[in-house]
Amino acid sequence: MKNxxxxxxxxxxxxxxxxxxxLTKMKKQVGDALGGKDELLPLWFTTMLQYSLVTSASGDYKPFGHIGAAALQMVAANNGITIAEENARAVIGNAMQNLPPHPEVKEALLQLKQAGYKLVAFTNSSTEGLKNQFENAGLTDYFDEQLSVEETGKFKPFTETYLWGATKMNVKPAECMLIAAHGWDVYGAMSAGLKAAFVARPGQQLFPLAPKPEIVETDLKKVADILVTYQ
Known part of the structure; x- marks a missing residue:
């Protein structure tokens, strides 16, 4: 849908x-759990996303961290490594909740707040997980609201999840913009009628068959510099 x-x-x-x-720090921890094979992190992450979609499409819900741990067990097994469920959950829980922000993030968020934007975190992680992530990263005070899809029981990029987020904030989908570093997330948001900005972090690409988002930049500060010019 065009906006x-x-x-x-x-x-x-x-x-x-x-x-x-x-995610650099997490890459090291997951890589260690996979016998030092850091190159398996992208496979683990995509497997986690795949099975979050499978879970939602099946009408079920499991915490995102638990799906991540299960994906870690699957990738490990395919590489001749056995990881117990309890150990996998401990690895993923610790890795995901102790991530630093990218260097430009705090400056960009402050710039957007000062420009009068309402800032909302919108994640597949659990409510408790998101709270811990933001406290550990020092991001809590930058946001007006923290939303986890946990309440909907359905992960992004399902259309209903984005519409739920807009309803939760009492705005129309077209009055929202999703800012994300994942092509699948941007595509999902635009399909639900939201505007979108893509942060082209290293290793991330837009889906060629999807509409092009309104903003495409290599870091959040560059996205913020554009957004502060909007009227």
Whole structure:
């Protein structure tokens, strides 16, 4: 769905993992659990996303961290490594809740707040997990609201989940913009009628068959510099 460009959205929704938080530290911890094979992190992450979609499509719900731990067990098994469920959950829980923000994130968020934007975190992580992530990263005070899809029982990028977020903030989908570093998230948001900005973090690409988002930049500060010009 096409949206009017350069019109200031009422609410900015931010994906959290990779968009705001740097996954480098997590890559090391997951890599260690996989026998030092850091190169398996992308496979683990995509497996986690795949099975979050499978869970939602099946009408079920499991905490995102638990799906991440199960995905870790699957990737490990395919590489001749056995990880017990309890150990996998401990690895993922610790890794995901102790991530630093990317270097430009705090400056960009402050710039957007000072420009009058309402900032909302919008994540597949659990409510408790998001709270811990933000406290550990020092991001809590930058946001007006923290939303986890846990309340909906359905993960992004399901259309209903984005519409729930807009309803939760008492705005229309077209009055929202999702800012994310994942092509699938941006595509899902635009399909639900939201505006979108893509943060092209290293290793991330837009889906070529999806509509192009309103903003495409390499970091959050560059996205913020554009958004503060909106009327």
């Amino acid at each position: 009017n460009r350069n019109i200031k959205p009422k609410v900015l929704f931010f994906d959290v993992n990779e968009t705001l938080l740097d």
